Amino acid sequence: QFSIVIGAFLCISLAQSYKILVYSPRYSQSISNFLGNIADTLVEEGHDVTTLIPIAHPKLRDGTHKSKKIYVQPTEEVKQMAEAIDSMEANFFAYNDFNPFTSIAVGYTYHSWINAECSGVLDEPGLIERLKNEQYDVMIVETFEACGAALSHLIKPKSLITSTASVPVAWMYHEFGLDLTLSYNPNMFMTHLHVHSIWSRLANIYTESLSHLMWSFSRSQINSLFHERFEGFPGLQEICSRASYTFINSETLVDYALPTLNRVIYIGGIGAKVPKKLDKELDNLFSLRNKTVLMSFGSVVATNKVPLKVKESMVEVVSRFPEVTFLWKYESPDDEFAKKVLPTTRNLHMIKWTPQNDILADDRLTAFITHGGMSSTQEIALRGKPGLFVPFMGDQRRNSGMMEKNGVGRAFDKNDLFDANIFYAAVKDLLENESYRQNAERISSMIKKKPFSARESLVKTVEFAAEFGPSPALRPQSLDMNWIEYLNADIMFISIILLLVLGSVLVRSVMIIIRKVTGAKEKRD
DSSP states (O other), X not given: OHHHHHHHHXXXXXXXXOEEEEEOOBTOHHHHHHHHHHXXXXXXXXXXXXXXXXXXXXXXXXXXXXXXXXXXXXOHHHHHHHHHHHHXXXXXXXXXXXXXXXXXXXXXXXXXXXXXXXXXXXXXXXXXXXXXHTOOSEEEEETXXXXXXXXXXXXXXXXEEEEESSSOOTHXXXXXXXXXXXXXSOOTTOSOOOTTOHHHXXXXXXXXXXXXXXXXXXXXXXXXXXXXXXXTOOOHHHHHHTOSEEEEOOOTTTSOOOOOOTTEEEOTTTTOOOOOOOXXXXXXXXXXXXXXXXXXXXXXXXXXXXXXXXXXXXXXXXXXXXXXXXXXXXXXXXXXXXXXXXXXXXXXXXXXXXXXXXXHTOTTEEEEEEOOOHHHXXXXXHHTOOEEEOOOSTTHXXXXXXXXXXXXEEEOOGGGGGOHHXXXXXXXXXXXXXXXXXXXXXXXXXXXXXXXXXXXXXXXXXXXXXXXXOOGGGSOGGGGOOHHHHTTHHHHHHHHHHHHHHHHXXXXXXXXXXXXXXXXXXHHO
C-alpha cells in the first residue's frame, strides 16, 4: 500500500510539472541574478526548467544554480566588444545621465554588443530547432535586452512571459501595454519628481525622451536582424503585446502607486534568501560597538577605484563617529590606501566581499549606506533597515528617491561625497533620525504579512500560463490603437471644430442682431 501511495504521489507531481525555458544572457550580473532566482524557484517547485545562457560577458557569473543550462559561447566579435566595454574606465562621478550625447553613445555601444550576442545565438547550429522541438510550456524573458522576446517567435512556447529586472523603461511601457503617466511617474534617471513643479515635470519628460532614444537602438537593431533572416517576423512590439503575463521586479508597498494591468505581476524581493548566521569574524565586528553601519556601492562601482578625494572624505567622516563600527565593502583591502588609513581609523573595517543579505538581517545593524540598486533597496525594505542612498547610474536614482519618499532614509548626491562636511551631516542624520528606523520596520512588517508573497505570485502565475496559455481578456485594446484613437484626438479635433463653428455662428448672430437694432434705431431718429 505504501508503494501505491508513493507511486500516486509521483504521478501527481509529474502531471503538475511543466517544461519552462528561461532566456538569461550573461551581460548584466543583476539581470542574471533576477532570472536565475526565477529559474531556481520554479525548480524548487518541481518544474523542469532549462536556462539558455548566451555568454556575452565571460567574467560574469550564472544567476541560476539549480536549473539545467544550455550555453552559447561568445563569438570573437562579442568577446572584442566585451573587452572594449571593460577597458572603458567608467568615471561614475563624471557620468551625467542628462547629457544626450553620453546617453546616445552609451546606448548605441551597449545595444550593439547585445545585438552581436543575439546574432551569435541565431548562428548556433541546430539550437533554435532543438529548442522548438522541446515544446516548452512557458518561456520567460527579460526585455531590457530584446533578443529573448524575438527568439520566442521562433521557439514557439505555449506561453511567453516577459519581465524586467528593474522598473519598466522607455519602450517597455508600450510593449507591456502600460501608461507612461509622466506627470507623476518618475523616469529611472529622476531622483525626485515634484508633481506640482512644471520644471520638474518637464525634466521628467526630457529624461524619458532620452531613455526612449537609448533603447531605440536595441529595438531597431533586433527588429532589423530578425526581419532580414525570417520572413513575416511580426516585430517586438507585437510579440511582447501578446505575452501571457509580465513580471516586474518591484515591491508595490514601496514603489510609486501607478496604473497597472491584470496581466502585470509584481514579484519584488523574489531573490531574497533565508539569511544565514554571520561567520565568527563578522560576528566579532558587530560586537565591538553598539552601532554598526554597512557601506557598499554594489558590484559595478568598485570603491577602491573611486577618486582619492572621495575615499579620503569617507574615511574622515568615519573617524568622526568613533562610537560606530563601519563595515566598508572595499575591493582591495590590501592596497596602499587601505594600509595607510586602517591603522589610524580603528572603527573602520574594509571587507572584500560582504554577505549583504545576512548582514542586513542582523538586528545589530544600525544603517546601510548604499548605491540604491534594485536588489539593495528591496533587501532594505524587507529587513527593515534605514539607509543613505547614493545613486551613481541607471535606475538607482529613481530607487533612491522612492526610498526617501517612504521615509526610510534619504537620497544623497554622489558628488557631495567629495565634501566631508556634507557627507558627515547626512550620516549624522541617518544615525540620529529615529523616524527612518520606525518607517523601515513598519514597511518590513507589511511586506512579511502581504496576502501573497512574491514566490506565490511567481509560481502560480507561471503554472496558470503553462496550463491555459495567453488570455485575450488580459490584452488591453490600447495595444491595437493608434495615437489618435488612444488620445481621442479625433474627438477632440471634431469638438474644437464644432465649438469654433458654433462660436462663429453665435458671433455672427449677435452681430446681425446688433446691426438690426442699430438700424431700427437710426430710422426712428
